[in-house]
Amino acid sequence: MLMSPFEAEDPIYVLENSVPIDTMYYLENQLAKPLSRIFEPILGDKAESLLTKGDHTRVTTKSVSKVGGLTAFTKKSFTCLGCKAVLKGKEATCQHCFPKASEIYQREIYGLTALETKYGRLWTECQRCSGSLLEEVLCTARDCPIFYMREKVRFDVKEQTELIERFGKAAW
Known part of the structure; x- marks a missing residue:
């Protein structure tokens, strides 16, 4: 809608x-x-x-x-992070992609690192704007584009972290 x-x-x-x-x-x-x-x-x-x-x-x-x-009648299914095949459980890879699981894991970790770096840069920008690099940002400027970029990246970091958690404690 x-x-x-x-x-x-x-x-x-x-x-x-x-x-x-x-x-x-x-x-x-x-x-x-x-x-x-x-x-x-x-x-x-x-x-x-x-x-x-x-x-x-x-x-x-x-x-x-x-x-x-x-x-309304559909059910969310997880897909393999390697080949996008539909999986039965929450595991990260299918049996076909399991031998490449460490490579896929590293790729997802790299993506998380890039998002965290971007978030850190946006956070620092907000700290500079608020005048303190040592305190938490209490931003009230809802018309600031940096604020919304930071919130979007924060949401993306959360999603990427959940994606990486699908790997669980797999034996590599």
Whole structure:
């Protein structure tokens, strides 16, 4: 279910729950209309079709409904981190990819390290902004893009950590 343009969600909630944003609404109402008003004196009637119609625009549709239709009857399955084959349990790899499990594990650890490094850099940026490198960041600037990038990366670190935990205490 797309988020209605008249409904406002907390951006952190949107990040954590992967709520899709109605991009067409923002393109048509927040971007196209003001630009049409700007270009109308120059382009005349063609200004309206500048962003909404023509060969230079592309429209894609994507079903993003989490609940409804047949998805209400589906069950989440884990996939092999090597070949993406559907697995019966929560293990990280299938039998075919098990010999390469240490390589796959290292790749996932490398991904986690990159995310943690990015989070650390964003955290340091927030500390500099707040004026203290020694205290926790108590950020109240909800319009700051660094704040939301940091929250998105924090969520990604959590997901990557859960993914790595699927390896469990496998004997390598």
